[in-house]
Amino acid sequence: MLAASGYIISAVGYAFLLLLILTVRKSGLAKYLLVLATAATCLWSCVPFFASPLSVEKLLLFDNIKNTFWLLFLATCLKDNFKNIRQVLARKETWLILCLPLVAIGLSLSGLAPRSWLFLLQTGIALEVLILLEVIYRQAGDNRWALKPLIVYLAVTSIFDFVTFANALMVEQIHVYYLAARGYIYAALIPFLILSIRRVKNWGVEIYISREVVLHSTLLMVAGGYLLLMALVGYAVKYWGGEWDATIQVVLIFLSLTLLATLFLSTSFRTGMKVFITKHFFANQFDYRHEWVKLTQCLDNAEDDKTNVYLTALVGFLQAIDYQSGCLYKYQHGELSKLADVEHASLNQDELQVLMALSQFFKQKAWIVDLSELRIQPYHYEGLKINHAMLNQARFQIIVPLYKNNEFWGMAAMLGSDNTTKKLNWELRDYINAVTAQVSNFLFHQQAAKELAENAQFTAFARMSAFVLHDLKNVLAQIDLILCNAEQHKNNPEFIEDTFETLHHTKARMDKMLNQLTDKNANQTSTESLAVLSQCIANVIERRCASFLPKPQLRVVSETQVVLDREKFSNVMYHLISNAQQATQDDGKVDVILELADNEKYMRVKIIDNGSGMSEDFIQTRLFKPFDTTKGNAGMGIGAFDAKMFLEKMGGQLVVESQPGHGSTFTLRIPV
Numbered sequence: 001m002l003a004a005s006g007y008i009i010s011a012v013g014y015a016f017l018l019l020l021i022l023t024v025r026k027s028g029l030a031k032y033l034l035v036l037a038t039a040a041t042c043l044w045s046c047v048p049f050f051a052s053p054l055s056v057e058k059l060l061l062f063d064n065i066k067n068t069f070w071l072l073f074l075a076t077c078l079k080d081n082f083k084n085i086r087q088v089l090a091r092k093e094t095w096l097i098l099c100l101p102l103v104a105i106g107l108s109l110s111g112l113a114p115r116s117w118l119f120l121l122q123t124g125i126a127l128e129v130l131i132l133l134e135v136i137y138r139q140a141g142d143n144r145w146a147l148k149p150l151i152v153y154l155a156v157t158s159i160f161d162f163v164t165f166a167n168a169l170m171v172e173q174i175h176v177y178y179l180a181a182r183g184y185i186y187a188a189l190i191p192f193l194i195l196s197i198r199r200v201k202n203w204g205v206e207i208y209i210s211r212e213v214v215l216h217s218t219l220l221m222v223a224g225g226y227l228l229l230m231a232l233v234g235y236a237v238k239y240w241g242g243e244w245d246a247t248i249q250v251v252l253i254f255l256s257l258t259l260l261a262t263l264f265l266s267t268s269f270r271t272g273m274k275v276f277i278t279k280h281f282f283a284n285q286f287d288y289r290h291e292w293v294k295l296t297q298c299l300d301n302a303e304d305d306k307t308n309v310y311l312t313a314l315v316g317f318l319q320a321i322d323y324q325s326g327c328l329y330k331y332q333h334g335e336l337s338k339l340a341d342v343e344h345a346s347l348n349q350d351e352l353q354v355l356m357a358l359s360q361f362f363k364q365k366a367w368i369v370d371l372s373e374l375r376i377q378p379y380h381y382e383g384l385k386i387n388h389a390m391l392n393q394a395r396f397q398i399i400v401p402l403y404k405n406n407e408f409w410g411m412a413a414m415l416g417s418d419n420t421t422k423k424l425n426w427e428l429r430d431y432i433n434a435v436t437a438q439v440s441n442f443l444f445h446q447q448a449a450k451e452l453a454e455n456a457q458f459t460a461f462a463r464m465s466a467f468v469l470h471d472l473k474n475v476l477a478q479i480d481l482i483l484c485n486a487e488q489h490k491n492n493p494e495f496i497e498d499t500f501e502t503l504h505h506t507k508a509r510m511d512k513m514l515n516q517l518t519d520k521n522a523n524q525t526s527t528e529s530l531a532v533l534s535q536c537i538a539n540v541i542e543r544r545c546a547s548f549l550p551k552p553q554l555r556v557v558s559e560t561q562v563v564l565d566r567e568k569f570s571n572v573m574y575h576l577i578s579n580a581q582q583a584t585q586d587d588g589k590v591d592v593i594l595e596l597a598d599n600e601k602y603m604r605v606k607i608i609d610n611g612s613g614m615s616e617d618f619i620q621t622r623l624f625k626p627f628d629t630t631k632g633n634a635g636m637g638i639g640a641f642d643a644k645m646f647l648e649k650m651g652g653q654l655v656v657e658s659q660p661g662h663g664s665t666f667t668l669r670i671p672v
Helices: 002-022 029-050 056-077 085-089 092-110 115-138 141-171 176-188 190-199 211-240 242-265 267-281 288-303 309-321 349-364 371-376 388-393 426-489 493-518 533-545 566-582 616-623 639-649
Strands: 325-332 335-342 398-404 407-415 528-531 553-556 562-565 590-596 602-609 653-658 664-671
Touching (some): 002 029, 002 176, 002 190, 029 056, 029 085, 029 176, 056 085, 056 092, 056 115, 056 141, 085 092, 092 115, 115 141, 141 176, 141 190, 176 190, 288 309, 288 426, 309 325, 309 407, 309 426, 335 349, 349 398, 349 407, 371 388, 398 426, 426 493, 528 533, 528 566, 533 602, 562 664, 566 639, 566 664, 616 653, 639 664
Parallel strands (some): 553 590
Antiparallel strands (some): 325 335, 325 407, 398 407, 590 602, 653 664
């Protein structure tokens, strides 16, 4: 009875596998050979029931029929370019492989060979299968992972057959224990065969099992395992329970059945089981790598500034789930404003009312809403208050909320065609959530980039204004100098002449600033020319710095002419000398030393004072930081920064040496 149970299980298992393979619509050589091999194994499992009385010769005959078809299948696996069975049978290698089982079939039918010969042939066939498996595995290459379950299936069955018939060869009979175990072993290895069939793509055999069938069969297995466990517990109670064993068994059986019925009637239990099975036993609905690349390419199209980022985000949503039309709405101050739409998917007032009701729901729960599900199963959306008359008129199906900093920002309402409409299951929810995270990141990043660009424009405008104000201060200082000396020198012809020259210079500077402010596209013509630095510095000291104490002293050690913008250099010298004067007491000193460097590659201008000095930290962190000043409202904080940028732009350098209470030295290195 125990042996018969194993063969029954094996026959049912291979019959079920045969039905699965026959349901595959795609035809091919691999399918036909798998059908023959599986059918032969199923027939072999049924032999103990219809071949009565069962003799050793009949058993070995059906064993060899099964082996013949499996060896024929392995012969096709040695090469993967066979198109039909004729090409397989036309090879000499195929007949060499089939030689042993065909000889064994002939001897079994003739009844002339002794059993020891038949046992020897069966042992040889088992070894032949193992050798073929080793060859197939070695030449499989990248396909080894897919073929590994098939190798395990045939290797285990062949090793068992080898042990069975090697033992029979020694004792001249097949031990009954081996015969009883064969059915269970072949049945237990069926999952390996199914797994290999699903993995090997070039066989073209795509087995499909309904999710509902798997769900119900799994539930039955769970129930069977549970009842088996309870039976073992009941047996233990009976064994150790003494006089209370019968009562405890009755109570245990009643409670077990009650708990089992409760679990299977529980919607949450069945739903959780269904999700678990779908997640772990079925292929994904989407090719996530392909979908992610497609979504990334879609979002990359928004790099062009002319592209509507909201439309790109909406297209990303629609493309992800293969829908055709939709709208993107932003929720702000209790109102919905449309940002983008595809296929002219404008919504009417009733649909907008539905979206407004969903907006209130989205403030509380970040759920994706399927209107089809909401109409039929509203209890899934607890807390959602909506007019179902309006809901029934809504055309869109899936609504995806968008959140910014954990606050409801807006939503995408989408609609598919009759062929593309999808059921919102756990996988689609997870997939849409991943797409939403990516699209939201893109959308808010683009918004932040736009705001940053606008802020940068305002910053540039503010910086330009600061430089203009800085130049205006210099112009006003020149005018103020004229007015201060006017009363004393107004009758001096030389003063009048210098005044007009200064006013012409001031007007030229004002005109230049106005042109820069009003004509953004004006070509900036180069104003660099050959200049004598000592003349420029002397002019700055006499005209702009001489009226303040301490009066700077210029000392020229050696010099040569350089090419630079005289006006810009004069402004830089004025800023630095003026700063030195302001940092020094009236009885102190400010010296300007001009000399040619020893290597004659640059001119060196030193501005030395014995004023208050600066700390190393101040020089490193604040001196050249724009708009950072120690003069309060009297300064703009860009003099030192402007000087440093001017010198670095022309390939020079500004070096500062200073100590608090010991003055400062600014060294300008100007390329020759």
